[in-house]
Amino acid sequence: MFESMNQEEARRAIFDRVKEYYQTFMVRPSYKDGDRIPYASRVFDEQEMVNLVDSALEFWLTAGRYTDRFEKQLAEYLQVPFCSLVNSGSSANLLAFMALTSPLLGERSLQRGDEVITVAAGFPTTVTPILQFGAVPVFVDVTIPQYNIDVSLLERAFSPKTKAVMLAHTLGNPFELRTVKAFCRAHNLWLIEDNCDALGSKYTMDGVEKFTGTIGDMGTSSFYPPHHMTMGEGGAIYTANPLLHKIVHSLRDWGRDCVCPSGRDNMCGHRFDKKYGELPLGYDHKYVYSHFGYNLKATDMQAAIGCAQLEKFPFFVERRRHNWQRLYEGLVDLRDKLILPLAAPDSKPSWFGFLLTCREGVNRNKLVQYIESHNIQTRMLFAGNLVKHPCFDGMRKNGEGFRIAGGLETTDRIMNDTFWIGVYPGMTDEMIDRMIAVVREGVELQ
Numbered sequence: 001m002f003e004s005m006n007q008e009e010a011r012r013a014i015f016d017r018v019k020e021y022y023q024t025f026m027v028r029p030s031y032k033d034g035d036r037i038p039y040a041s042r043v044f045d046e047q048e049m050v051n052l053v054d055s056a057l058e059f060w061l062t063a064g065r066y067t068d069r070f071e072k073q074l075a076e077y078l079q080v081p082f083c084s085l086v087n088s089g090s091s092a093n094l095l096a097f098m099a100l101t102s103p104l105l106g107e108r109s110l111q112r113g114d115e116v117i118t119v120a121a122g123f124p125t126t127v128t129p130i131l132q133f134g135a136v137p138v139f140v141d142v143t144i145p146q147y148n149i150d151v152s153l154l155e156r157a158f159s160p161k162t163k164a165v166m167l168a169h170t171l172g173n174p175f176e177l178r179t180v181k182a183f184c185r186a187h188n189l190w191l192i193e194d195n196c197d198a199l200g201s202k203y204t205m206d207g208v209e210k211f212t213g214t215i216g217d218m219g220t221s222s223f224y225p226p227h228h229m230t231m232g233e234g235g236a237i238y239t240a241n242p243l244l245h246k247i248v249h250s251l252r253d254w255g256r257d258c259v260c261p262s263g264r265d266n267m268c269g270h271r272f273d274k275k276y277g278e279l280p281l282g283y284d285h286k287y288v289y290s291h292f293g294y295n296l297k298a299t300d301m302q303a304a305i306g307c308a309q310l311e312k313f314p315f316f317v318e319r320r321r322h323n324w325q326r327l328y329e330g331l332v333d334l335r336d337k338l339i340l341p342l343a344a345p346d347s348k349p350s351w352f353g354f355l356l357t358c359r360e361g362v363n364r365n366k367l368v369q370y371i372e373s374h375n376i377q378t379r380m381l382f383a384g385n386l387v388k389h390p391c392f393d394g395m396r397k398n399g400e401g402f403r404i405a406g407g408l409e410t411t412d413r414i415m416n417d418t419f420w421i422g423v424y425p426g427m428t429d430e431m432i433d434r435m436i437a438v439v440r441e442g443v444e445l446q
Contacts, residue, residue, distance in 0.1 A: 011057060015050045022046035037431050039353065039377040039422035040226030043316065044309070051304035058300070062262055066303035073310050074236060078211045078219075082245035083238045085303055086252055089196040089222020090125035091296040092235035093166075096192050096218045097129035099237075099247040100164055102291060108190070110135055114163040115403070117189075119149050120386040121411040122168050126194045127386060130166065131401065138162070138403045139387060141410050144357055145342040147381065147418075148175035150410070154183045157405035164190035165216075169198035170381070171420065172228075172320070172351040174212050174344045177203050181215060191216030196235070199228040200317035200350030209348070218244055223306060226424070228320070228350060229313050231306040234298050247291070255293020258285045317350045319425035323432055324351040327423065330436035337362050337443045353420040355381065356439070357413070362446050364417050370442035376421065376435055384415030 002010045022045065031037075055066055067085050075083035086092050100110045110116075112134035118127055120139045130137045140153045147170040165184055167175050184191045195201075195213030199221050202209050213219025218241070221227075223234035237248050250256060257276065260267045265286065275281045276288045328340060339357040343349050358364045368378050383389060385408060387396065395401035421435055 011054070014053060014057070018049050018053050019046040022049050031428055031431050033430075033434065034375060036375045037377065037422070037427070037435060038424075039379050039420070040424045041426050042225050042230050043312070043424065043426040044230075044305075047311070048305045048308040051308045052301055055301045055304035060300050062299060063297045063303070064262075064300040066300045066307055067298065070303040070306045070310070071236075073307065074221075075238060077310065077313070078214050078238055080214050080238045080240050082240065082242065083236055084245065084248050084252060085298045085306075086235045086237065086296045087298045087302075088233050088296075089220060089224060089227070089235035090128075091294075092196070092220035092222065092237045093125050093192075093194060094129045094132075095248050095251050095294075095296060096220050096237050097164075097166065098133065098251055099218070099244050100190050100192075101133060102247045102251075104243060104247055104290075108163075108188070110163045110190075113161065115159055115161040117154065117157045117162060117165045117405075118167060119411070120404075120408055121147065121381060121384065121414050122170065122194075122386070123196070123382040124386055124389075124391070126166060126168050135163075136161070136401065136403060138405055139408060139411075140405050141408050142170075142414070144410055144413065144418075145339050145355070146173055146175075146344055147171065147341070147355055147414065148173060148344065149180070151176045151179040151183075153405055154180070158183075158187060162187065162189060164192065166192040166194065168194035168196065169201060169212050171341075171353045171355060172198045172201050172349040173341065174198065174201050174203045174347040174349065176344060177212070177215050178205055178346070181205070184216075193219040195219040196222035196227065197352040198350060200313065200320075202348040202350075203344070204346040213238060214240070217241060218248075223302075223309075228316060228352065229306070229309040231298070231302040231304075231309065234302045234306060250291045251293040252296045253293065254295055255289045255291035256286065257288040257290040260286060316425040319427075320351045320423050321349070323423035323425070323427050324349075324354055326429065326432045327354045327421070327436060330433065331356075331439060334440065334443055338439075351423050353379065354423055355418060355420045357418045362443060364419060366446060367439075367442045368419050370445065371421070371435075371438055374438045374441075376438055378419050378421055381414050381418050381420065384418075385411045388415065 071083040115136045193216040201212040218239045221236045223231045272282045341355045
């Protein structure tokens with residue numbers, strides 16, 4: 001087939017066949033009443049597949065030209081100067097937190113035993129890096145119907161050991177950034193925004209609308225398939241702080257001091273003429289390590305998919321908002337039975353899901369099982385109350401390793417009474433209306 005073609009002609013021929021394959025085998029049939037409605041799913045077309053094949057044919061495999069392009073374009077979209085692509089959102093959280101432990105930060109670097117304010121009503125990998133390093137998470141209760149930190153408890157959570165705040169924007173709904181940011185400024189604390197469920201959300205501060213993830217010191221994203229956009233596995237850290245960006249890159253790339261990307265040497269022209277630590281003068285800078293790091297890079301194939309997804313992303317955000325609003329309007333008269341979600345003041349969420357909390361007289365387990373029995377997928381608010389999970393058994397028994405500021409009564413309420421359904425951009429109005437009808441039926445049967 002390729003004998004009469006040059007390489008570029010052969011690639012174009014392959015791309016044409018990939019597009020044909022997508023149109024023949026990958027286009028989903030229209031929704032029919034009773035079909036399974038997942039809480040999330042990939043939304044893509046032939047361009048993601050062409051990009052993936054393009055990267056595979058190049059066979060660079062590790063981070064390369066698509067990675068550079070993705071980092072640049074995501075940074076431009078978020079209006080921040082620095083973005084680092086990594087292999088997952090959990091890795092993004094790990095690197096963002098570990099960056100705060102760097103000795104390059106001097107007196108502001110986190111040490112073992114320092115405290116970090118967070119919440120227990122969320123996903124575990126917001127908290128896991130804190131514990132793995134040996135810092136102490138301080139858990140603060142949340143509010144309903146916004147499902148974010150109760151900012152009235154921040155001062156109660158503070159102690160002389162507090163060094164940082166690390167919080168997620170719950171299912172796309174921004175936490176009260178104005179108060180949290182002012183609290184961090186007043187006490188000279190770092191702020192990490194776990195933005196994995198909120199990419200595209202906006203928050204207005206001092207009359208300026210900004211993307212969540214760009215208001216604190218660092219923000220993180222996940223590109224796992226259910227998230228706002230996907231590259232299969234993948235994540236990112238973004239910041240306006242050049243020192244934090246340098247530290248994140250070092251930690252991501254084995255902890256090395258050199259900033260040369262793979263396959264490019266001696267960009268600074270001083271690879272062999274400097275002295276580092278107690279190494280001999282002129283030791284190869286590519287093998288000098290300033291941090292105890294990892295290899296958490298993504299592949300260029302992942303980034304290739306991400307580049308195509310970024311082109312669709314504004315539509316994804318608007319469709320999520322449309323789907324959320326349609327659900328709200330379809331369920332609003334059930335507010336005596338269900339607590340409906342509420343956007344934070346001064347925010348414009350890019351919703352990840354539609355949270356519902358059952359009022360007295362409505363049993364969540366019965367309602368969820370009814371909804372699931374009608375082919376509609378549901379999810380809990382992740383851990384519910386993280387400190388009740390088996391991974392905390394040893395710490396609870398020993399009474400150490402974490403601290404709770406006050407109680408977690410609302411967190412426990414969420415653990416017992418809250419669930420959510422999806423709003424992903426592949427949902428049609430027919431699917432949304434089906435979910436509304438089934439939720440209504442399930443409530444009315446109780």
